[in-house]
Amino acid sequence: MTSPNAAPAVPDKLDGTVLKIASVVVLGAIMSILDVTVVSVALPTFATEFDSTYATVAWTMTGYTLALATVIPLTGWAADRFGTKRLYMTALILFVLGSVLCSFAWDITTLIGFRVLQGLGGGMLMPLGMTIMTRAAGPDRVGRVMAVLGIPMLLGPIGGPILGGWLIEAASWHWIFLINLPIGIVALAAAFIILPSDRPSPSESFDFLGMLLLSPGLALFLFGVSSIPEVGTVASARVLVSGAIGLMLIIAFVFHALRKDHPLIDLRLFKNRQLSVAVITTSLFIVAFMGAGLLFPSYFIQVGGHTTLAAGLLMAPQGIGAMLTMPVAGRLVDKIGPGKIVLTGLPLILIGLGVFTQVAGDSPAWLLMGALFVMGLGMGCTMMPLMTAAIVTLSNEQVARGSSLMNIVQQTAGSIGTAVMSVVLTNQLLDRGLDNQTVAMQHVPEVAAQQPPGAVDSILNAAADAFGNTFMVATVLIALTLIPAFLLPRKKTVNPALEAEDVPQIMMH
Structure with a gap:
């Protein structure tokens, strides 16, 4: 047990030193996460500026995600080899350099290339930040640390579309x-x-x-999955060949990692039951939540006829709701365990998503904003408590590897969720003889004026129905997430690996 003399070094609240470290970590994480949502509203602008199709410019986001997935497996080893501070500063330099180069891109190919460079830096920022924060705070305050790291995840969905829309319109x-x-x-x-x-x-x-097995394996697998919306079918050589090769490389890595003493990603962490349950719950949750999250702005812009800036503002209640519950959840998860918190959050998300399954062409904005607010309340009780459940039982030496593992799970599940929901929506629209561009054009006065009476309303209602059915898929997935969530611990987790360690030594590690 921790000696009485060591106890004062671990106050219940996060002290000034930890909060200063948190401010640095949050700055880097905000840049990395905000960049994803800022670019999402710029895709139509890229298509016009570079005379490219929407499917082509979408690779400015996909290339960034692939780079994240490729570099995350290296982060745990590199943190041990070079030290977290030096590696964190290197990641910041790579990210900023990539950002500046992106602003000088002269065609869509160079923009995608520079986005990959940006992603190599961005991919290391979040797992490194988690490692630095967890080591600084000690095991008894992991929940509060995760609540602090949740701030960028809230600011991204709130600020990204608003900031992106404003910068494009103003500059x-x-x-x-x-x-x-x-x-x-x-x-x-x-x-x-x-x-x-x-x-x-x-x-x-x-x-x-x-590294030669996992990084290319993840990149190829996600490339195949991300290509589905563009080619419109799973039965495409581009999807099947890259996806299959990627999957084979990942499977080969699994066999390799289970035999090696110090693998790139330590799969033996899955012997930890609590981490395994947290990974399964997180995977299902992210596929549903991130996939649905991609569609909210599209619904507001294409069906509701709002501008990109207005769509960003309409999304704000979700972040506000999460901001209210996340700090409370962070404190409670350290005291009563993650199970009760997550099982409170998931039903709230189900209620909010349930409203979106019933959307129409003229659904009132106040109702949808209210639904997003309720979803935000649930998200604040779900995302970071799940991360805490995975990390809190790991020893100090395992934290970097555990952080990398959870970040790989998040990136992979997010890419799969985005692709799945995009394919479902595309097929739903095609079943009704529609596509995204046709729906969006109904809000152009010149186009609407040429339509017969009632045609515009009919098209928008059909499109809303397609969105509603897609949101239903996400709702079912969230409901399924309740099953593994019931296996999460519902009392404070005691970490036997850290129980006998002197916490000041942990903080100095």
Whole structure:
């Protein structure tokens, strides 16, 4: 047990030192997460500027995601080898450099390439931030740490579409990338001054074979999955060949990792029952929640006829709801365990999503904003408690690997959710003789004026019905998430691996 002399070093609240470290980590995470949602509203602008199809410009987001998935497996080893502070500053430099290069892109190909470079930096920021924060706070305050790290996840969906829409309208698309330069310089200076220097522990040899199997495997698998909306079918050579090769490489990595002493990603962590349950619950939740989240702005713009800026503002209640519950959930999860919190959050998300399954062409904005607010309340009780459930039982040496594992799960599930919901919506629209462009054009006065009486309302109601059916798929997936969530612990978790460790030593590690 921890000695009485060590107890004061772990106050119940997050102290000033931890909060300073948190400010650095949150700055980097905000840039990384905000960048995804900022770019999402710029896709139509890219299509016009570079004379490209929507499917082509979508790779500015997909390329970024693939880079994230490729680099995350390396982060755990690199953190041990080079130290978290040095690696975090390197990731910031890569991200800011990629951002500046994106603003100078001269065609869509170079923009996608520079987005990949940006993603290589962005992919390391979140798992490194989790590792730095968890080590600084100690095991008894992981829930509150996760609540702090949840701030960027809230600001992304709220601020991203609003900021992106405003920058494009007030200046130009270049500024959605250039905005990262001043923020990145501040984050870099703060990281240099505030982050504690840690001693690298390069005792483990680098798993080159694991890297050659897992990183390309993840990239190819996600490339195949992400190609489904563009080619319109799973039965495409591009989808099947890349997906199958990627899956085979991932399976080969599993066999390799289970035999190797120090693999790139330690799959033996799955022997930890609580982590395994948290991973399964998180995977189902992210597929549904992220997939549905992609469609909310599309519904507001294409069916509701709102501008990108207005759509961003309509999404704000979701983030506000999460901001109310996430700090409370972070405190409670350290005291009563994650199970009760997650089982409170998931039904709230079900209620909110249930409203969207009934959308029509003229659904009132106040009703949908209310539904998003309720979903936000649930999200604040779900996302970070699940991360806490996975991380809290790990030893200090396992935290970096566990963080990398959970981030890979999130990125992969998010990509699958986005692809699944995009395919379902596309097929729902095609069944009604519609596509996204036809629906959006109904809000152009010149086009609407040429339609016979009632035709515009009929088209918008049919499109709303397609969206509603797609939201129903997400709702069913959230309901299924309740099954593994019932297996999460419903009392405070005691970590036997850390029980006998001296917490001040953990904080200095």
